[in-house]
Amino acid sequence: MSRQRKHEDSSLISKVLSITTIVLISLFFIDSSEQLISDGFIQRFITNLDSTWR
Amino acid sequence: MANIKSNLFPMIKVFAWLSLAAAFVIGHISNKTDYNVLLKQAFPGIELVKSPADNGDLFLYDWTTPKTDDPNWVVVGQAQGYGGPLVVATAIVETDSGVRTQYVRLIAHKETPPYVERLVKKQFFRQLGNSSVTDDFLLTQDVDGYSGATVTARAVSQAIRGSVHVMATDKFGMEPTWTAEPWVFGWDEIGMLLLVSITLIISLKTKHKIINALKLILPIASLIFVGFYTNASLSVGSFAGLFLGYLPGLKQHPIWWILMGTIFLGIILMGRNLYCNKLCPYAAVQSLLHSITGLNMKVPKWLNKYGRSLILTMIWASFILIFLSGHPALGTYEPFSMMFALEGVGLQWYILPLSLFGACFIPDFWCRYFCPVGLIINESVKLRRKALNRFKRQLA
Numbered sequence: 001m002s003r004q005r006k007h008e009d010s011s012l013i014s015k016v017l018s019i020t021t022i023v024l025i026s027l028f029f030i031d032s033s034e035q036l037i038s039d040g041f042i043q044r045f046i047t048n049l050d051s052t053w054r
Numbered sequence: 055m056a057n058i059k060s061n062l063f064p065m066i067k068v069f070a071w072l073s074l075a076a077a078f079v080i081g082h083i084s085n086k087t088d089y090n091v092l093l094k095q096a097f098p099g100i101e102l103v104k105s106p107a108d109n110g111d112l113f114l115y116d117w118t119t120p121k122t123d124d125p126n127w128v129v130v131g132q133a134q135g136y137g138g139p140l141v142v143a144t145a146i147v148e149t150d151s152g153v154r155t156q157y158v159r160l161i162a163h164k165e166t167p168p169y170v171e172r173l174v175k176k177q178f179f180r181q182l183g184n185s186s187v188t189d190d191f192l193l194t195q196d197v198d199g200y201s202g203a204t205v206t207a208r209a210v211s212q213a214i215r216g217s218v219h220v221m222a223t224d225k226f227g228m229e230p231t232w233t234a235e236p237w238v239f240g241w242d243e244i245g246m247l248l249l250v251s252i253t254l255i256i257s258l259k260t261k262h263k264i265i266n267a268l269k270l271i272l273p274i275a276s277l278i279f280v281g282f283y284t285n286a287s288l289s290v291g292s293f294a295g296l297f298l299g300y301l302p303g304l305k306q307h308p309i310w311w312i313l314m315g316t317i318f319l320g321i322i323l324m325g326r327n328l329y330c331n332k333l334c335p336y337a338a339v340q341s342l343l344h345s346i347t348g349l350n351m352k353v354p355k356w357l358n359k360y361g362r363s364l365i366l367t368m369i370w371a372s373f374i375l376i377f378l379s380g381h382p383a384l385g386t387y388e389p390f391s392m393m394f395a396l397e398g399v400g401l402q403w404y405i406l407p408l409s410l411f412g413a414c415f416i417p418d419f420w421c422r423y424f425c426p427v428g429l430i431i432n433e434s435v436k437l438r439r440k441a442l443n444r445f446k447r448q449l450a
Contacts, residue, residue, distance in 0.1 A: 014351045017412045021424060022364070024408060028387045028401040029371045036379050045084035052083065 077377035085380035096161040107225045131217025135209035138164030138300040142213040157183040166383040168397035169203040187222045191215035253332045273338035281335025281394040290372045290426040291382030327431045340413040347414045369426045
C-alpha cells in the first residue's frame with residue numbers, strides 16, 4: 001500500500017513540475033508578444049510598408 | 055477519428071511553415087534599420103542633416119546650429135553583437151587639439167538587456183568620449199572591457215572604430231595611423247578548441263581507459279568553461295539568429311565559430327549530435343543534480359507521448375517572435391543566462407529554479423522535455439540521414 005502511495009506521489013510531483021514549466025514558458029511567450037506590440041512593432045510595420053509601396 | 059488526425063497533422067505542418075515564412079517577411083519589413091528615425095529618437099529636438107560627405111561607407115550627419123559644447127557631427131556605425139546588429143552614434147567635435155569624440159550613444163541593439171545595463175552601470179560608454187578619431191578603439195587595449203558583457207563591449211568598440219576611422223580618412227583625409235584589427239585569440243579560444251577536440255575523440259567510440267576518463271571529465275569541463283567561464287552556451291536564439299544573418303565576426307568572436315562549426319561539422323560530416331551531453335553545460339548541471347538525488351520519477355504519459363510536439367511548438371513560437379522582432383532575446387526562453395551569468399529577464403527567473411528542481415526528480419528533465427537546442431540538432435541529424443539514404447537509393 002505504502003509503495004503504491006509513493007508511486008502516486010512521484011507521479012503527482014512530476015505532473016506538477018511538467019505542467020508548471022509549460023505554463024511558465026507559455027507565459028514567457030505571452031509576455032514577449034506584449035513586449036513586441038508595446039515596442040511599436042505594428043506601427044513600424046505599417047510605416048515601413050507604406051514607405052516601401054511609395 | 056484517426057482520419058481526422060491524419061488530415062490534421064499535415065495541415066498543422068503547412069500552417070507552421072507558412073506562418074514562419076510570413077513572420078520572416080513581416081519582420082524583415084518592420085525591422086528595417088532607418089538611421090534617421092533612430093537619430094531622432096536618440097537626439098530629440100536636435101536637427102541632424104545628412105552631411106555632404108555621407109556616402110555608402112560613411113554615415114555622417116551635421117549637427118545644425120551647434121552652440122557652445124555641442125558636437126559638430128554625429129557619425130553612425132554598426133557591428134554584430136551577441137544577439138544581432140547594434141547601432142552606435144558617436145558625437146564628434148572639432149577642437150584645437152584635433153577631431154575628437156565627445157560622447158557615444160547606443161541607439162539600437164538586440165542584446166539581452168541586462169548585458170547592456172551592466173555596461174551602462176560600469177560607465178563603459180563614458181570612457182569612449184573625448185578620444186581622438188585616430189585612436190585604436192580596441193577592447194582591452196585602449197578601451198576597458200568588462201567580464202560578462204565582453205561581446206557587447208567589443209561590438210560597441212568595433213562600431214565606433216569602424217565609423218570614426220572612415221570619417222577620419224573620408225572627411226578629413228587623415229592617414230590611417232591606428233592598429234589594424236587583430237584576431238581575438240587567447241586562452242579562451244584554446245580552451246574551447248581543447249574541449250571540441252575531446253568531444254571529437256570521445257565520438258570516435260573507441261573503448262580505451264583514457265577515453266572513458268575523458269567522458270567523465272568532459273561534462274564538468276563544459277560546465278565550468280562553456281557555462282560559467284565563457285557563458286557561450288547555445289540557445290534557440292542562436293539558431294534563429296542564423297536565419298536572420300546574425301553572424302558574429304570571425305576575428306572578434308572565434309569562440310562562437312568554433313562551437314557552431316563543431317555542431318555543424320558533427321551534423322553534416324559525422325551525422326551526430328556533438329553538443330548534447332558533451333559540450334552543453336546545462337546538460338551537465340541536469341546530470342549532476344540527478345546523480346546527487348538519485349531519484350528517477352516517472353513522467354506523465356502524455357508528456358512522453360507529446361513531448362516532441364511540445365518542444366516543436368515552443369521552437370515555432372520562439373522563431374515566430376524572433377523573426378517578427380528581429381530580437382533573439384525575445385524568443386529565448388531557456389534559463390542559461392540566469393544560470394551561468396546571473397542575468398535574466400522576467401519569467402526566465404522562474405523557469406530556472408523549476409528546471410533545476412525538475413532535474414532532481416526526473417533525469418534530464420529540461421533536456422528531454424523542454425530544450426529546443428537538442429531537438430533542433432537531433433532533427434538536423436535525422437534530416438541528414440534521410441537525405442543520405444534517399445541519395446544512396448537513387449544511386450542504387
